[in-house]
Amino acid sequence: xxxxxxxxxxxxxxxxxxxxxxxxxxxxxxxxxxxxxxxxxxxxxxxxxxxxxxxxxxxxxxxxxxxxxxxxxxxxxxxxxxxxxxxxxxxxxxxxxxxxxxxxxxxxxxxxxxxxxxxxxxxxxxxxxxxxxx
Amino acid sequence: xxxxxxxxxxxxxxxxxxxxxxxxxxxxxxxxxxxxxxxxxxxxxxxxxxxxxxxxxxxxxxxxxxxxxxxxxxxxxxxxxxxxxxxxxxxxxxxxxxxxxxxxxxxxxxxxxxxxxxxxxxxxxxxxxxxxxxx
Numbered sequence: 432x433x434x435x436x437x438x439x440x441x442x443x444x445x446x447x448x449x450x451x452x453x454x455x456x457x458x459x460x461x462x463x464x465x466x467x468x469x470x471x472x473x474x475x476x477x478x479x480x481x482x483x484x485x486x487x488x489x490x491x492x493x494x495x496x497x498x499x500x501x502x503x504x505x506x507x508x509x510x511x512x513x514x515x516x517x518x519x520x521x522x523x524x525x526x527x528x529x530x531x532x533x534x535x536x537x538x539x540x541x542x543x544x545x546x547x548x549x550x551x552x553x554x555x556x557x558x559x560x561x562x563x564x565x
Numbered sequence: 566x567x568x569x570x571x572x573x574x575x576x577x578x579x580x581x582x583x584x585x586x587x588x589x590x591x592x593x594x595x596x597x598x599x600x601x602x603x604x605x606x607x608x609x610x611x612x613x614x615x616x617x618x619x620x621x622x623x624x625x626x627x628x629x630x631x632x633x634x635x636x637x638x639x640x641x642x643x644x645x646x647x648x649x650x651x652x653x654x655x656x657x658x659x660x661x662x663x664x665x666x667x668x669x670x671x672x673x674x675x676x677x678x679x680x681x682x683x684x685x686x687x688x689x690x691x692x693x694x695x696x697x698x699x700x
Contacts, residue, residue, distance in 0.1 A: 476654065
């Protein structure tokens with residue numbers, strides 16, 4: 432969401448919004464318009480809400496929490512780079528998915544049907560995950 | 566966008582556009598010359614091409630700039646090898662997208678909210694294929 436200042440000396444219309452000379456505008460979009468000066472790039476667009484790499488020894492457990500800010504429209508992607516894991520959704524009592532090296536599990540959630548993912552390494556394992564809003 | 570020359574009488578094509586006799590016409594559409602007597606394709610160019618960029622980037626680091634003027638685009642990512650960590654617009658913008666060997670990832674962007682991608686592979690080995698497609 433870069434911030435721009437109107438240095439054109441004239442009134443500009445940016446995405447339907449009138450920007451008077453000298454006025455600043457925050458937008459999601461990068462613009463290349465004569466007279467519009469980018470003051471800062473921040474805050475940045477980022478569809479990734481959480482990501483990480485987990486390295487687990489045999490028998491070790493870890494939890495991936497869905498950030499509280501996500502109430503709808505997000506995806507969870509778990510990839511096992513090496514080893515073998517049990518993946519349980521929402522509860523340690525859930526029936527596990529067994530994922531081996533090279534396996535990927537993805538869930539697209541239109542509402543917050545997933546709160547936590549519980550991972551247990553069956554053998555030494557390396558996992559990468561991404562949680563994205565869409 | 567082939568170019569046609571109308572050597573016959575003035576004609577109207579499907580979209581209602583009139584092509585006068587002895588005039589050239591550039592269009593995005595490939596026209597059926599059998600359907601329009603006198604119309605002759607004189608060039609296949611300039612051709613429609615949705616691909617803005619395609620190529621691969623090797624470890625350990627890469628910078629992928631989105632060409633200026635491109636507002637609506639799809640990013641197609643394929644990891645041939647290695648584990649690239651991808652940052653949107655700046656490496657300070659966390660969390661990054663963490664991909665892995667064999668991953669295929671598509672991101673559709675309807676406004677220019679991404680200016681550049683920074684790729685930082687987890688190791689010195691790896692190759693990331695990138696296609697930027699105009700949508």
